Amino acid sequence: MKLGSRVKKLIALLMLAMAFSPGLVHGQAVPGKDENIPFLVTFGKFGETSWGDDDFVSIFFFTIPKDFNRQFYIKVFDPDCGGQHDEIQGVFDTKTLFSVYGGKGVDPDKNVESRGLKDTDNYKQGNLLASKVFGNEPTYDNRYYAFGPFNPTEGDYNEKWRSYIFKIVCEGISGDDGNLYRYFLSSDKNNDIPIEGANAFTYEYTFRMWNDNKSISHIYPYVDTGIVSIKQRNFDWDDDGIILVVSTYKQGLPVPVSNENDTVESVIPIEAAEIGKSLDFQFHKKKEFLVRNNNVVIALENQRGDALQFFSSPIGGVPVYQPVISVRKKTK
Numbered sequence: 024m025k026l027g028s029r030v031k032k033l034i035a036l037l038m039l040a041m042a043f044s045p046g047l048v049h050g051q052a053v054p055g056k057d058e059n060i061p062f063l064v065t066f067g068k069f070g071e072t073s074w075g076d077d078d079f080v081s082i083f084f085f086t087i088p089k090d091f092n093r094q095f096y097i098k099v100f101d102p103d104c105g106g107q108h109d110e111i112q113g114v115f116d117t118k119t120l121f122s123v124y125g126g127k128g129v130d131p132d133k134n135v136e137s138r139g140l141k142d143t144d145n146y147k148q149g150n151l152l153a154s155k156v157f158g159n160e161p162t163y164d165n166r167y168y169a170f171g172p173f174n175p176t177e178g179d180y181n182e183k184w185r186s187y188i189f190k191i192v193c194e195g196i197s198g199d200d201g202n203l204y205r206y207f208l209s210s211d212k213n214n215d216i217p218i219e220g221a222n223a224f225t226y227e228y229t230f231r232m233w234n235d236n237k238s239i240s241h242i243y244p245y246v247d248t249g250i251v252s253i254k255q256r257n258f259d260w261d262d263d264g265i266i267l268v269v270s271t272y273k274q275g276l277p278v279p280v281s282n283e284n285d286t287v288e289s290v291i292p293i294e295a296a297e298i299g300k301s302l303d304f305q306f307h308k309k310k311e312f313l314v315r316n317n318n319v320v321i322a323l324e325n326q327r328g329d330a331l332q333f334f335s336s337p338i339g340g341v342p343v344y345q346p347v348i349s350v351r352k353k354t355k
C-alpha cells in the first residue's frame with residue numbers, strides 16, 4: 024500500500040509539472056483558464072449602467088502565430104440572450120451583434136482607434152469577415168456558435184507578436200438585458216482544439232464574477248518596457264470585497280474600489296523588477312455576505328495615457344510574489 028501511495032504521489036507531481044510547463048498554452052479560452060472568470064457580459068444598449076456594463080460593447084483580439092497555417096474558428100458559447108446564463112430585466116428582448124474583423128486597421132498597435140476606448144465607431148475598422156445577430160434563441164442557448172473558418176492570413180500582421188490579429192466585437196444593439204457568453208479559439212469547429220502559441224487580449228474588460236464568495240478571479244495585464252506607473256479604473260464593483268495587485272515584487276497591493284454605478288481610479292507605481300512580466304489583478308469577493316450577479320469593468324493605462332492589454336493567457340505565466348531576502352553577513 025505504501026508503494027501505491029508513493030506512485031500516486033509521483034503521478035500527481037508529474038501532472039502538476041505538466042500543467043505548469045511553458046509548452047502548454049491555454050490562451051484559447053476567453054475568459055482564460057487562469058482567470059477564473061465565469062463569463063464575459065455585454066448588455067443591450069437600453070440597459071442601465073448600474074447593472075455593470077458602462078458602454079454595451081466588448082472588444083477582444085485574437086493572435087494567431089505566424090507559423091500556424093491551417094484554418095480556425097472563433098466560437099461563442101451561449102451567444103443568445105435568454106434561457107440559461109443570461110441576466111434578465113423584465114423580459115428577454117436584447118439583441119446582440121457579434122462581428123469578426125481582419126485585415127488592415129485591426130492591429131491596435133498600429134491603429135489606436137481599433138481598441139475601442141474613446142466612444143467612437145472607429146473600432147469597426149478592418150475588413151468585416153463575419154457577423155451575426157442573436158436574440159432570445161433556444162437554438163443557441165447553452166451551446167456554441169462557430170464563426171469561420173478563417174485563414175490566418177486574413178488577419179492583420181503584427182511583427183512584435185509575430186502573429187496575425189483578428190478582432191471580435193460584441194454589441195448590445197437593442198434591449199436591456201445582459202448577455203453572458205465566452206469565446207474559444209479553436210482549430211476545429213465541433214471540438215475545443217487550442218492553437219499552440221495563440222492568445223487573446225482586450226483593453227477594457229467587462230466580466231461577471233462568480234456567485235461564490237470564496238472565489239478569486241484574476242486578470243493579467245502585461246507590463247511593457249518604459250512603464251513607470253499605471254492608472255487603474257474600475258466601474259460598478261458593488262463594494263464586493265477587495266481588489267489586490269500581485270506581482271513578483273508586490274505581495275498584494277490593495278486598490279480603491281468602486282461601489283454602485285460609479286468609477287474609481289488610482290495610480291499604481293511600477294518597479295523595474297515588474298517590467299516584461301504580467302501583473303495579477305486579484306478580485307476577492309466580500310466574505311460577510313454574497314453580492315450576487317456582480318458585473319464589473321476594468322481598464323488600465325500607463326503614465327502616457329496608453330492603454331494596457333489584459334491577456335487571457337498571462338505573458339510569462341502567472342506572476343508569483345518573490346520576497347526579497349537580504350542575506351547580509353555580520354561584519355564584526
Ligand SMILES: [Ca+2]
Pocket residue numbers: 101103104105106107108109163164165
Ligand atoms: Ca443563454
Ligand SMILES: [Ca+2]
Pocket residue numbers: 111112113114115116117198199200
Ligand atoms: Ca429586457
Ligand SMILES: [Ca+2]
Pocket residue numbers: 100101102103104105108109202203204
Ligand atoms: Ca448569452
Ligand SMILES: [Ca+2]
Pocket residue numbers: 073074075258259260261316317318319
Ligand atoms: Ca457590478
